[in-house]
Amino acid sequence: MNVSETSPETTTAQSTSWLEVRAEFLRRINERVWIPGEAIPNEAELAQELDCARATVNRALRDLAEKGLVTRKRRAGTRVKLNPPAHVTLQIPIYREEIEEKGMAYRHVILQREITIPPNVIRHRLDLAEGSMALSITTMHLGDGRPYALDQRWINLSTVVEAASCNFDRISPNEWLVQNAPYSHGDIAFFAENASQTVAEHLGVNSGDALLVLDRLTWRNQSSITTTRISFAPGHRILTGI
Amino acid sequence: MNVSETSPETTTAQSTSWLEVRAEFLRRINERVWIPGEAIPNEAELAQELDCARATVNRALRDLAEKGLVTRKRRAGTRVKLNPPAHVTLQIPIYREEIEEKGMAYRHVILQREITIPPNVIRHRLDLAEGSMALSITTMHLGDGRPYALDQRWINLSTVVEAASCNFDRISPNEWLVQNAPYSHGDIAFFAENASQTVAEHLGVNSGDALLVLDRLTWRNQSSITTTRISFAPGHRILTGI
DNA sequence: TAGTGGTCTAGACCACCGC
DNA sequence: CGGTGGTCTAGACCACTAG
Incomplete structure (x- = not known):
């Protein structure tokens, strides 16, 4: 991933990874670079911008969707949720x-x-x-x-x-x-x-x-x-x- | 996926999918084809057996690991958990x-x-x-x-x-x-x-x-x-x- | 150190569904 | 209809770690 255009200090020399991609997306959500309720660029554009494969962007966005931070729909695209719900996972123990x-x-x-x-x-x-x-x-x-x-x-x-x-x-x-x-x-x-x-x-x-x-x-x-x-x-x- | 060798009645004519692969794995776990505590075949072997890509097997097994049904470790392989813990996800609402x-x-x-x-x-x-x-x-x-x-x-x-x-x-x-x-x-x-x-x-x-x-x-x-x-x-x- | 899962890539096809 | 995400594939390299 290459995010030097948007945040030089975040740049890593390491190989790209979906965790870095997700971290960058999280930053954009938290800092309101991506506005709640608004659609974000599609996977192909993000992959090009971050210089990684679409599958990597997909993995990151899928993870954010599972966490309830974004909504994804075919054709409609991906949107930042307005009221991101807090999810908690409990383990019912033995x-x-x-x-x-x-x-x-x-x-x-x-x-x-x-x-x-x-x-x-x-x-x-x-x-x-x-x-x-x-x-x-x-x-x-x-x-x-x-x-x-x-x-x-x-x-x-x-x-x-x-x-x-x-x-x-x-x-x-x-x-x-x-x-x-x-x-x-x-x-x-x-x-x-x-x-x-x-x-x-x-x-x-x-x-x-x-x-x-x-x-x-x-x-x-x-x-x-x-x-x-x-x-x-x-x-x-x-x-x-x- | 092709599971006709092990369970003819489960065979689907449709295209392979990680959900089908996961369903087959779940069946093997529930019916004790794979013994709790024991290692299961590695991803490459399973991919060959089910006639799909290793990434598809990986996706299915990763999902089962997130649900706590199997344990995965590099080099050590994948094992069926002895006491599969029940996980519950709560939504902390507004x-x-x-x-x-x-x-x-x-x-x-x-x-x-x-x-x-x-x-x-x-x-x-x-x-x-x-x-x-x-x-x-x-x-x-x-x-x-x-x-x-x-x-x-x-x-x-x-x-x-x-x-x-x-x-x-x-x-x-x-x-x-x-x-x-x-x-x-x-x-x-x-x-x-x-x-x-x-x-x-x-x-x-x-x-x-x-x-x-x-x-x-x-x-x-x-x-x-x-x-x-x-x-x-x-x-x-x-x-x-x- | 060798074998396993973890991940990335590039390309492809498809299902869905707003327009 | 056409654009979007969902998924599959084949191949590759890497990180970790058991033995």
Whole structure:
């Protein structure tokens, strides 16, 4: 890339790279050289100006589009977004790994395990026929012996047949499913909830304490796999960068 | 791509594409044709097998690596991850847009605005010199007249000079900063908190109610821009897909 | 040090869709 | 219709790193 015409001090003697191209584009966006809402030159022109292949410009612009900084449409060209949305990527962890990464000793306890007819809310969520059974499991994840998260889960046994014969003593349902029931898609919801009496007792906190709760439902193609509610111990924070 | 040798029913008569290649790789991962933890053939071999260019294989594998399904290392090759982590992408919205998308009428109210010396916690977070001033603003975002989120914010006036002369009547600090103070990076934290007396009064809820809270701190290169705490009204859920 | 992924290039064809 | 981005290809060189 050669940007010496527009910014001599930015010039690098090194070989061109899509990261440099992207950095130059970012500079133009941030310094309002390219006006928000306006179209920028097309790929071919930019490639010529920066003295690189169109594919390199394409790679840089595709990256900016994924980040939501520009909009790209065939024929219409590429535009700088007016309100660039902030995107955050969270990693939904395996609790054992998350706890061990914090330097704590991990342990899990199965508080309850039962094959039974689920309540209607769960039945609909898992898209089960009326009267069919499912596996209900409640797991406590502990870090250094202290409650970390309570996992209240239902597993669809027609999708994950092998789960019925697994007692989850050595490996938690969370980790077992990650390894044995690959999913194609799912939904996640975060919210805050005052601890109910029973959840409070499990977590060893006061009823009414604010808990961060995560609901998840996963599918393999058209078949539901599992739905779970994770209630984190009070004070739990989910951290990430932008 | 030509996958007829391994799965006749998957064969497409259409032209090859990296999406088809990725789909085939996904199939091999999900059906355990490629064993978790094991290395898969290198790009050149796969390109030959699938009868496409190495760049196409590269594109597909790069995508799977971004999704966390495989690990790629030079010289070491590509491996299927043992515990594929679930990734979630959240969009940190402009509250006006989020509220209007829900079909509600948006309005914001500035509850407090003051240029003053921030408390030490904020001063350190914004990396300000002792004794320097900052702009404190409290904003309420309303949907159909009902409290939606409370925004308690501090703005670094040395980075965003123009903010000092803006009263934020027509446009909320949230939206104004998105449009006028592009950031390079930042940190975000989610957690749950029992509503304090004052926050509860602002949101019109009971003290002690569980609230979902979002803390954010953004930077432009080495200079802090703003730090904000968003307290959502009770029952607020953050939804997303996997 | 050799093998792997990472990237760039030049050229090409195509799908889409504003005009 | 024609211009734009989306993608593929074949070949090449390079950076990294496991062994």
